[in-house]
Amino acid sequence: MTTSQDYEVFLCHNSKEKQQVERIRAQLKQQGILAWLDKYDFEPFRPWQDQLEEIIPQIKAVAVFIGSSGVGPWANIEMREFLVEFASRQLRMGLVILPDCPQELINSVPRFIKSFHWVDFRQQEPDPMEQLIWGITGHKPVPTLKVIPQSQSDDLSSEPNKEVPTTQELRNPEVIKTQNTPQNQRDDSGDDLSSERGVNYTKLRNLLKAGQWKEADLETVTFMLKAAGREIESWLDIESIKNFPCTDLRTIDQLWVKYSSGRFGFSVQKRVWESVGKDYEKFGDRVGWRKGMPWKKEWLYYNELTFSTKAPQGHLPVWGFRGVKKNEDLWPDLFSRVQTCKL
Known part of the structure; x- marks a missing residue:
């Protein structure tokens, strides 16, 4: 059974961007990285607030996603809670920009979270998925070959x-x-x-x-x-x-x-x-x-x-x-x- 200690990263996101974040979660799982996402990881019949209080102190890294809908009110609350955790322990944390995110929305993100080197899925190089895995684990993935006949x-x-x-x-x-x-x-x-x-x-x-x-x-x-x-x-x-x-x-x-x-x-x-x-x-x-x-x-x-x-x-x-x-x-x-x- 999966426990809160098993999760390597918390996926903080706007619910309007959930489909894109779900695809990224699936890719991370292929690489053996267990990512916490509310849709799949909230335990039924228990208050979600209690579960968040349990997972936040245990999580090893936080990816804050921003897309065309912005950060979102609940994601903003989660992000600020994790900023408190960051101040008290060594928590890996960073911004992940989804492909459809306009630059002006990035400017609305709190200055502190923007100070970290972010992962940008609007760019093809360097590979954003490899960058995300590096950010989560602290270990740089081995680059994959490009398709060359x-x-x-x-x-x-x-x-x-x-x-x-x-x-x-x-x-x-x-x-x-x-x-x-x-x-x-x-x-x-x-x-x-x-x-x-x-x-x-x-x-x-x-x-x-x-x-x-x-x-x-x-x-x-x-x-x-x-x-x-x-x-x-x-x-x-x-x-x-x-x-x-x-x-x-x-x-x-x-x-x-x-x-x-x-x-x-x-x-x-x-x-x-x-x-x-x-x-x-x-x-x-x-x-x-x-x-x-x-x-x-x-x-x-x-x-x-x-x-x-x-x-x-x-x-x-x-x-x-x-x-x-x-x-x-x-x-x-x-x-x-x-x-x-x-x-």
Whole structure:
């Protein structure tokens, strides 16, 4: 059961911006960061005021969101309460600017909170999500690779007029056809790094080869979003999984299978899935994502997983959806895609 000590960050926001903040919360959860948000984390049948009094002294960091609707009256009260906490202990705190926030609203934020270096989702560089994670944890994330087709990454200087495609361009099949992206890419190790969408899987291969399982799992999420053209949304839906490019799915799976000596990979997980009668909870038990007594098992949080080859068969990759009940249907669709792609 989650306690107030488990939360790493409090998401202070205007209720009118909740949908945007929910998406950011989901991205943080994919990275193993548990974020407190009123909609999901207020306990039923208890006064919310009492619960806020409990969580405020325990929280480790506060992200104050501001969008087109401003900070909001309740968010303003929460922010000032956390300012008191900041004065009494080492609390990480900062402003997070949402994409639709006009500059004049930022000027209305109290001077003290503006004195911190803020995270700006209106900008693409530096990556705002990486900046937010850095602000919350105090640890700078490892930068992710940009989408550069293999044919262009070999020698960018020889053809200066070529441009790296945007996410929207990668979503457009007509654009993809004109990029002459190679279907069969092999490097000196003999690994097949093919991609239908111009994704360079070298970093994933290197992480798996080095046995850096957690880093490889996080990169798997990143690369799947790139291959599906879902970088802006930052999550995969059922439709994107059903249409996930087979070449890319095969490349990701084969790398996991090879460097884990057959222990990890989507094709491995599919066999486990079928062996338990395609039962989601039994599957979670078998691959080690649920723990506890038989009559009371709970899904593990991301940072509770075992990132080593000592983990049960099929434990990895988790690609951000492990144990999340609302995404239960995504796994069957993934395994169906594995079957269709003949992995």
